[in-house]
Amino acid sequence: MRVVYPEEMAALDRAAIASGIPSLDLMERAGRHVAEQARDLLGLCAGKRIVVVAGRGNNGGDGFVAARYLSGWGASTLVVMLDEPSRLSPDAAANHGRLAGTGVEVVGADEGLARLAAERHDLAIDAVFGTGFHGVVEGVNSRAIEAMNEGGTPVLAVDVPSGMDAATGAVDGPAVKAARTVTFAWPKVGHYLFPGAELVGELVVVDIGIPERLLGEVVRSDIVTTEESEVAATLPRRRLDAHKGECGRVLVVAGSEGLTGAAALCARSAMRSGAGVVTLGIPRSLNPIMEVKLTEVMTLPLPDEEGHLAEEALEVILGELEGYDALALGPGLGTAPSTLEVVCGLLRRARKPLVLDADGINCAAARPDALEERAHPTLITPHPGELGRLLGKGAREVQSARLESVVRAAERYGCAVVLKGAYSLIASERGALHINPMVLPALATAGSGDVLTGCAAAFLAQGLDPEGAGICGVYVHARAAELAAHMVGGVGMMAGDIVSHLPLALAGLSR
Numbered sequence: 001m002r003v004v005y006p007e008e009m010a011a012l013d014r015a016a017i018a019s020g021i022p023s024l025d026l027m028e029r030a031g032r033h034v035a036e037q038a039r040d041l042l043g044l045c046a047g048k049r050i051v052v053v054a055g056r057g058n059n060g061g062d063g064f065v066a067a068r069y070l071s072g073w074g075a076s077t078l079v080v081m082l083d084e085p086s087r088l089s090p091d092a093a094a095n096h097g098r099l100a101g102t103g104v105e106v107v108g109a110d111e112g113l114a115r116l117a118a119e120r121h122d123l124a125i126d127a128v129f130g131t132g133f134h135g136v137v138e139g140v141n142s143r144a145i146e147a148m149n150e151g152g153t154p155v156l157a158v159d160v161p162s163g164m165d166a167a168t169g170a171v172d173g174p175a176v177k178a179a180r181t182v183t184f185a186w187p188k189v190g191h192y193l194f195p196g197a198e199l200v201g202e203l204v205v206v207d208i209g210i211p212e213r214l215l216g217e218v219v220r221s222d223i224v225t226t227e228e229s230e231v232a233a234t235l236p237r238r239r240l241d242a243h244k245g246e247c248g249r250v251l252v253v254a255g256s257e258g259l260t261g262a263a264a265l266c267a268r269s270a271m272r273s274g275a276g277v278v279t280l281g282i283p284r285s286l287n288p289i290m291e292v293k294l295t296e297v298m299t300l301p302l303p304d305e306e307g308h309l310a311e312e313a314l315e316v317i318l319g320e321l322e323g324y325d326a327l328a329l330g331p332g333l334g335t336a337p338s339t340l341e342v343v344c345g346l347l348r349r350a351r352k353p354l355v356l357d358a359d360g361i362n363c364a365a366a367r368p369d370a371l372e373e374r375a376h377p378t379l380i381t382p383h384p385g386e387l388g389r390l391l392g393k394g395a396r397e398v399q400s401a402r403l404e405s406v407v408r409a410a411e412r413y414g415c416a417v418v419l420k421g422a423y424s425l426i427a428s429e430r431g432a433l434h435i436n437p438m439v440l441p442a443l444a445t446a447g448s449g450d451v452l453t454g455c456a457a458a459f460l461a462q463g464l465d466p467e468g469a470g471i472c473g474v475y476v477h478a479r480a481a482e483l484a485a486h487m488v489g490g491v492g493m494m495a496g497d498i499v500s501h502l503p504l505a506l507a508g509l510s511r
Contacts, residue, residue, distance in 0.1 A: 001186065001187065001223045001224060001227065002186050002215055002219070002223065002224055002499070003186060003187050003188065003189055003191075003192070003223040003225060003435060004187075004188060004189070004215075004219055004221065005059075005133040005167050005188070005189050005191075005221060005226060006132055006166045006167050006188055006189075007167075007219060007427065008219045008220070008221065009131055009185065009186070009217075009248055010132065010183075010243070010344040011118055011190065011218045012185065012186075012210055012214050012218050012219070013026065013210070013213070014213065015158055015214045015217065015218050016209075016210040016214060016402050017061065018136070018342060019211065019214070019416045021209060021210070022106075023091050023377040023382065024091055024094060024095075024351065025209070026089050026094060026208055026209065026210070026320065027058060027061050027062060027065060027092075027418060028065055029209055030062045030184050030206075030208050031061070031063070031064065031065020031066045031068070031069065031102055031156075031207040031229060032065065032066070032069055033063045033182060033184070033206040033208065034062055034063070034065070034156070034182055034447075035047065035065070035066040035067075035069035035070050035073070035204075036069075037064065037126060037156055037180060037182045038050060038070060038123055038232055039070070039073065039154055039188060041123060041154065041179070041180060041214055041314070042075075042122055042123055043072050043326055044074075044087070045070055045073035045075040045180030046073070046074030046075070046385060046416070047074065047075075047076075047101065047169075048074075048075045048076070048122040048123065048179050049075070049076045049078075049121045049122050049123075050070055050075045050076070050077050050078070050121060050122060050123045050124075050125065051077075051078045051080060051112075051115075051116055051121045051123075051124050051125070051327075052064070052066060052067045052077065052078070052079045052080065052114070052124075052125040052127055053080045053082065053116070053124060053125065053126060053127060053128055053144050053147075053148060053152075054079055054081055054128070055082050055083065055091075055106070055127065055128040055129055055162075056083035056084075056087045056088050056089065057088075057089050057129070057130055057132075057143065057336070058089050058091055058092055058130060059128065059129055059130035059158050059159060059162075060083075060088065060089075060098075060127050061084075061088070061089060061091050061092030061093075061095045061143065062127055062158050062159070062364055062371070063079070063127025064079065064092065064095040064096050064098070064099055065095050065098075065239065065411050066125060066127070066239075067079050067099065067102075067104045067125075068095075068098060068099060068102050068104060068160075071103045072102065072103075072172070072323050075133055077103070077104045077105070078104075078105045078106075078107065078112065078113075078115065078321075079099065079104055079105065079106045079112075079207065080106055080108075080109065080112025080113065080116065080144070081106060081107065081109065081112070081372060082109050082128065082140050082141055082144055083109075083140075083311040083314055084453060087213070088502065089189045090130055091117070094201040095312075097410070097479065098454050099211065100259070101127045101399040101440050102374065106239050109140045109144070111144075111500040113140075113143055113147050116147045116148070117123070117147055117150070117151060117200040118146075120153075120373045121130075121151070121153045121495065122153070122154075122490075123153060123154055123155075123156060124148050124153045124154070124155045124156070125155070125156050125158065126130070126145075126148060126155050126156065126157040126158060126161060126162050126176045126178065127158045127449065128141055128144060128145065128176075129141070129160070129162040130158070130159050130166075130264060130308065131159055131160050131166035131188055131190075132166075132506070133160070133162065133163070133164070133165065133166070134167070134168075134170070134335055134494075135172065135173075136172045136173035137162065137163045137173050137174045137175070138173070141162070142173065142174045145162055145163055145174040145175060145176050146174055147166045147430055148176055149174075149176065154179040154180075155176055155177065155178045155179055156173055156178065156179065156181075157176055157180070157181040157182070157199075157200070157201070158178050158359070159176035159181070159182070159183050159184060159188075160181065160188060160190065160191070160200075161175055161176040161181060161196070161199040161200060162175065162176045163175025163176060163199075164176075164190060164196035164199055164200075165190055166188040166189070166190040166191070166196075167189055167190055168189075168190055168193060168196075169189075169191075169193025169194055169195065169196035169197055169416070169492065170190075170195075170196065171190070171195050171196050171199065174285050175196070175199055176199060177199050177201075177409070178199060178200060178201040179201045179202070179205075180202040180204060180231070180303070181199045181202070181203050181204070182198045182204045183203065183205055184206060184296050184320065184358075185205075185206075185207065185210045186205065186206045186215075187203060187225070189223065189403065190435045191203055191433050192225075192423040192437075193402060194399075194422060195492070197422070197423065200206075201471065208303070208440030215356060216507070219456050221433075222431060222432045222433060223403075223432075223433045223434075223435065224432075224433070224435070225250065225434070225435045225436075225437045226426075226434050226436050226437060226471055228434065228488060228509065231471065231472050231475045231476070231509055232472070232509045232510070234265045234342045234366075234464065234468050234472055234507070235391050235476075235509055236237075236248070236274065236459065236462035236463055236464065238274075238361055240244070242276075242278070244277055244285065245276060245277065245320060245499070246276065246384060247274060247275060247276030247277075247462065248263065248273045248274065248277075248279075248326065248459075248460075248461030248462035248463075249275070249276065249277040249279075249323065249324045249325045249326075250267075250277070250278045250279070250324060250326050250327075250328060250457045250458055250460075251278075251281060251300075251321055251326070251327050251328070251460055252266050252267045252270060252272040252278060252279070252280045252281065252297075252326040252327075252329075252331075252454065252457070252501065253277050253282075253309075253315070253317055253327065253328070253329050253330075253333070253342075253346070254266050254267070254280065254281075254329070254330065254331040254333055254450075255280065255282045255283065255286060255290070255331070255332045255333065256283060256307055256308045256309070256334035256336070256339070256359075257283075257285075257286065257306070257307025257308075257334075258284070258334055258457055259331075259332030259333075260282070260286055260289055260290060260293070260331030260332065260382070261332070261338070261357065261447060261450075262331035262356075262447060262450045263282055263290065263331060263332050263450075263455070264293045264294060264297075264411050265447045265450040265451050265495050265496065265499060266279075266280075266331045266357075266454040266455060267280040267294060267297040267449045267453065268296075268454050268496075268499050269295065269450070269452075269453070269454025269455050269458075269498075269499050269502065270328065270454035270457050270458040270461075271296055271297060271454075271458075272454075272455075272499050272502035272503055273455040273458035273459065273473075273476065273502050273506070274453065274458050274459075274462060274506065275457070275458035275461050275462070277298075277324075278295065278296070278297045278298070278454075278458075279297065279298040279300050279320075279324070280297050280298070280299050280507040281299075281300040281302050281316075281317055282299060282300070282301065282302060282306055282321070282412065282484070283301075283302055283308060283309055283310075283313075284301040284303060284304050285304050285306075285307055286392050287299055287301040287308075287309060287409050290362075291296035292465075297344060300316075302316055303316065305338050307338040308333075308338060308339050309333065309336075309338060309339045309340045310338050310342075311341045311342060313342050314341065314345040314346065314349075316343045317346060317350075318345075318346070318349060321350055321352055323463070324326065324352060325352065325353070325460070325461035325462075326352055326354065326355070326457050326458075326461035327346070327350055327352050327354045327457070327461040328351070328354075328355045328357070328454060328456075328457035329343065329346060329355065329356050329357070329360040330356055330357040330360020330361060330363075330453070330455050331357055331358045331359070331360075331449075331450040331453055332358065332359065332450070333359040333360060334360050335360070335362050335366070339359070339363065339472055340363045340366060340367070341345045342488055343359075343360050343363035343364065343370075344363060344364070344367045344370040347364060347370040347371055347373075347403065348370055348373060348374065350375065350376065353376065353377040353378070353379050353461070353466065353469075354374075354376065354377070354379070354460075355378075355379045355380075355381065355453050355456045355457045355460060356371075356379070356380045356381070356468070357380070357381045357382070357449060357450070357452075357453040357488070358386070358449065358450070358453070361380055361381075361382050361386040361387075361389070361390065362386060362389060363419060364380075364390065365386070365390050366391035368390065368413075371390075371413050371415075372413055374413075374415070376508070377415075377454055377460070377465060377466050378413075378414075378415035378466055379415060379416045379417075379418065379460065379466035379467075379469055379470050380409075380413070380415055380416075380418070381410075381417075381418040381449065381452055381453055381470070381473075382417070382418070382419065382420065383395075383419075383449065384402075384419065384420075384421060385398075386403060387406070387409055387417070387419055388405075390409055390412075390413070391408060391409060391412075393405070398419075399421075402419060402421070402425060403425065403433065405419065406419040406425045406426075406429050407433060408430060409427070409432055410427035410431070410495075411429060411431065414427075414429050415429055415466060416428050416429065416465075416466035416467040416469075416470045418452070418456075418470045418471075418473070419461040419475055420449060420452070421470040421481075422441075423435055423437070424436040424440045424474045424478075425478060426467065426469040426470040426471050426474060432467070434471050436471075436474045436475055436478060438475070438478040438479070438482065440478055440481050441490060442481055442482075442484070442485040442488070442490035442493045443478070443481050443498075444506035445493060445494055446495065447494070447495030447496070448477075448481070448495045448498060449494065451477060451480075451495050451498045451499055451502075452473055452474065452477045454499075455473045455476055455477050455502065456469045456470060456472075456473030456474075457469075457485075459472050459473055476502065476506060476509065477498065477502075477503050477505075479505040479508065479509070480498045480501040480502045480504070480505035481493070481498045481501075483504050483505060483508075484498050484500065484501040486499040487501070
């Protein structure tokens with residue numbers, strides 16, 4: 001599904017109206033959808049007490065339409081007007097006038113906010129600010145938001161929780177915490193950016209009749225959410241007579257003293273994600289423990305220096321790599337000087353598709369020219385701190401501008417980039433951006449990123465390009481984590497649990 005910026009949504013509204021769709025018709029459809037979502041939350045409307053808190057703009061107008069429908073469906077509906085009727089937008093004023101004789105009770109701000117605090121309601125509808133809001137909420141609007149948050153009543157937000165910037169997800173003052181947000185036509189970028197994303201609750205996108213063809217005419221950004229159908233259609237498929245050599249051969253170069261777990265997780269993940277053959281290249285002194293830890297994965301002992309890769313490992317890896325389809329590089333490698341030389345040498349000389357993660361990225365940050373000059377298919381999978389090192393920024397700066405940061409990195413380094421985190425982002429070198437719609441706090445566990453590396457490497461080895469491997473890897477990884485959390489619980493789930501559930505995640509996506 002396409003994701004748009006608020007200014008693009010405003011342009012789409014104008015284009016739809018210019019094409020002959022009356023603006024009041026758009027508001028009518030939007031308001032009815034709000035009412036339908038309210039009814040869905042409540043189960044039924046008859047006998048329910050609903051309060052609509054309305055601002056003076058078109059968001060308030062959507063609330064007036066919703067109030068009219070809800071009253072007609074048997075709800076006791078109260079509208080709290082936060083501004084004078086004379087200050088309403090034209091379409092909001094028209095729908096305010098339509099409330100007369102409907103049974104909807106309309107009161108001013110002072111009385112309404114007092115009643116919101118004192119009376120019991122089954123649902124509050126936040127129709128204060130729309131997607132054009134930015135800045136800090138003040139005055140009566142601030143009081144209204146605080147009353148909705150403190151009343152203990154579930155809140156349904158119209159288009160965006162009031163007080164949140166729909167372009168950036170910024171929250172600089174009071175903001176509504178919604179149980180559900182109903183947004184119109186297409187989701188907005190801010191719905192997927194924190195801290196605002198935490199206020200959205202369940203996000204529901206509804207169609208209000210804006211022609212989809214207008215996207216190509218008006219919208220210049222290229223942002224979409226990853227859809228299950230897209231992943232199912234992209235994932236590699238095995239022929240009935242396939243053998244292991246045709247299912248992708250992955251060479252993993254990972255691990256150092258004290259960090260063998262990262263290497264094992266990455267290698268096992270590649271196998272669990274469908275690779276037919278996986279070999280783990282690890283410093284020779286650590287090989288005995290990997291022979292015990294891994295059964296299906298083969299091992300390649302590499303020259304080492306005190307538990308880290310020695311420079312001589314570079315030529316060994318390059319020679320072995322000819323027999324593989326993809327290279328996973330970085331988990332648990334460390335950043336010893338000799339390891340740095342090996343990583344940068346592989347970036348420059350390895351001709352096979354490559355997934356770079358963790359210490360591999362940290363090594364590249366020390367020698368960014370090695371990654372900039374790489375001319376073969378590459379996917380990097382940093383967390384915010386690692387991406388910050390590549391861009392010369394701090395992790396907080398990256399987090400405050402996630403979209404801009406991941407796109408900039410993809411353009412600078414000429415590769416696909418996964419920026420991990422809640423609503424992980426996948427950017428292509430041409431500037432296209434995917435937002436993974438799954439948010440799983442259970443993924444906040446050591447080793448989950450190593451699992452993602454192996455998963456993406458398996459898809460690269462099976463023929464996907466770096467962007468496709470990133471999109472599918474992130475989605476399948478998240479789906480496996482979701483399945484694991486259902487089985488073992490979200491808190492205390494370990495990365496190994498994700499690995500174990502990768503085949504089930506893939507099975508659920510079979511088409």
